Amino acid sequence: MTSSIRPPKKLVLIVVDGMTPDAFEHAVSSGRAPTLAYLAAHGEYRRATSVFPSLTPVCLSSIATGAGPDVHHIPSLAWWNRQEKRIVEYGSSFSALRKAGFSQAVLDTIVNMNEHHLSRDATTVYEALEDAGFVAGAINITCYRGRHRHVSNVPGLRRAVHGPSRFFFYNLYESDRTGAPFSGRGRKGGSVDAYAAGVGRWLVTRDGFDFLVYYLSDYDLASHAHGPLGAMDVALERVDASIRVLLDAAGGPDEFLDRYAVILLSDHGQTAVERVARLEPHFADLHGQVVVTATNRVGQVYLLPDATVDAADLARRLDREPAVEVTVRREGDEAVARRGGEDFPARELEHPDAAERVRAALANPNAGELLVSAAEGWELIDLGGRHHEGGGSHGSLVAGDSFVPLLTIGVDASPARITDVVPAVLRHFGVTPGSAGN
Numbered sequence: 099m100t101s102s103i104r105p106p107k108k109l110v111l112i113v114v115d116g117m118t119p120d121a122f123e124h125a126v127s128s129g130r131a132p133t134l135a136y137l138a139a140h141g142e143y144r145r146a147t148s149v150f151p152s153l154t155p156v157c158l159s160s161i162a163t164g165a166g167p168d169v170h171h172i173p174s175l176a177w178w179n180r181q182e183k184r185i186v187e188y189g190s191s192f193s194a195l196r197k198a199g200f201s202q203a204v205l206d207t208i209v210n211m212n213e214h215h216l217s218r219d220a221t222t223v224y225e226a227l228e229d230a231g232f233v234a235g236a237i238n239i240t241c242y243r244g245r246h247r248h249v250s251n252v253p254g255l256r257r258a259v260h261g262p263s264r265f266f267f268y269n270l271y272e273s274d275r276t277g278a279p280f281s282g283r284g285r286k287g288g289s290v291d292a293y294a295a296g297v298g299r300w301l302v303t304r305d306g307f308d309f310l311v312y313y314l315s316d317y318d319l320a321s322h323a324h325g326p327l328g329a330m331d332v333a334l335e336r337v338d339a340s341i342r343v344l345l346d347a348a349g350g351p352d353e354f355l356d357r358y359a360v361i362l363l364s365d366h367g368q369t370a371v372e373r374v375a376r377l378e379p380h381f382a383d384l385h386g387q388v389v390v391t392a393t394n395r396v397g398q399v400y401l402l403p404d405a406t407v408d409a410a411d412l413a414r415r416l417d418r419e420p421a422v423e424v425t426v427r428r429e430g431d432e433a434v435a436r437r438g439g440e441d442f443p444a445r446e447l448e449h450p451d452a453a454e455r456v457r458a459a460l461a462n463p464n465a466g467e468l469l470v471s472a473a474e475g476w477e478l479i480d481l482g483g484r485h486h487e488g489g490g491s492h493g494s495l496v497a498g499d500s501f502v503p504l505l506t507i508g509v510d511a512s513p514a515r516i517t518d519v520v521p522a523v524l525r526h527f528g529v530t531p532g533s534a535g536n
């Protein structure tokens with residue numbers, strides 16, 4: 099039987115880690131990023147909101163599943179695993195990885211985040227599309243769970259993982275030999291994105307997918323080092339060049355857009371860090387009763403089973419801490435915020451999409467009983483004693499950490515949250531979203 103229904107246009111989802119709306123808008127208007135300007139001229143642009151905490155593993159899991167942390171269960175870069183009674187550290191810093199036990203932390207980051215921590219109640223975009231017969235690809239994105247088993251070529255990394263059929267993860271796992279160069283060194287010069295670009299060129303040249311996530315991580319690194327303003331000077335052109343590679347591989351910009359619909363966004367924003375503080379001293383006398391995991395601009399405080407204090411007690415201890423803008427906790431079915439020594443309903447918070455973001459963060463079974471959102475200009479020192487003073491950071495509820503640029507081209511949708519992207523992609527392909535979280 100023949101059908102007059104045309105197959106949906108293929109789609110490339112581009113995620114630029116840590117690029118603020120200001121950076122994207124400056125890139126487009128200043129003429130410094132001709133590829134981004136070309137794409138912006140052919141699409142619809144808006145500022146959208148991230149999730150809370152606005153940290154990469156949480157955000158990328160939300161981008162790839164269309165669900166909040168209440169459904170996908172990834173709570174932070176650093177969190178307390180209640181079942182295993184240990185801290186999980188996905189890489190707040192190299193020192194934090196070492197402090198958490200280097201080989202365990204590397205295993206958590208590369209394998210366990212997707213194989214164990216990412217809830218089965220969430221369906222990834224790769225699972226949904228490949229179940230419907232489309233070919234999905236993922237380059238470097240940390241939320242990659244799919245139906246295909248991949249083994250590593252790297253000696254010592256014996257664990258297999260499950261990704262989409264076209265799967266490339268920092269050359270630790272590669273579904274195809276592309277010849278893309280990889281160097282863990284030279285990260286500040288953009289070596290990781292150079293690898294992504296090499297793989298992206300190979301895939302677009304072959305038109306080897308229906309849906310591809312192209313994840314560029316180096317912009318965030320530059321913004322942590324130089325701050326969100328400084329990053330525009332050192333890293334915008336590199337982002338532009340990394341995206342230009344895809345257009346060139348299709349034969350040019352117009353040919354690229356003839357073949358692919360595009361969604362381009364970042365996972366979270368960044369704000370400047372002027373001062374740093376530690377959360378742990380506020381709870382020093384509660385040894386054996388609480389665990390504190392602080393990273394970037396967010397903290398989680400967990401109550402252990404023998405604790406004689408409650409979350410409200412924990413919140414009061416931070417009343418005089420200038421690094422803390424607001425804390426949130428649950429009391430019954432209510433989300434309660436505390437700021438300046440006063441409790442009030444979290445839905446009254448003025449931060450972007452605060453009510454829903456706080457609800458989803460607190461409803462995550464892996465979240466702490468108390469969540470701490472840092473004040474503008476402050477960062478919370480991590481497990482390894484590291485911070486980004488003088489640079490940039492993110493994780494909090496404030497607007498600068500929470501807004502992201504979001505551009506759609508050839509997609510009949512107006513996503514306003516990063517969790518709206520997957521539902522828009524599935525509709526584009528005519529796939530009914532799974533029951534979970536969508």
Ligand SMILES: [Zn+2]
Pocket residue numbers: 116154318319322492
């Ligand atoms: Zn970051």
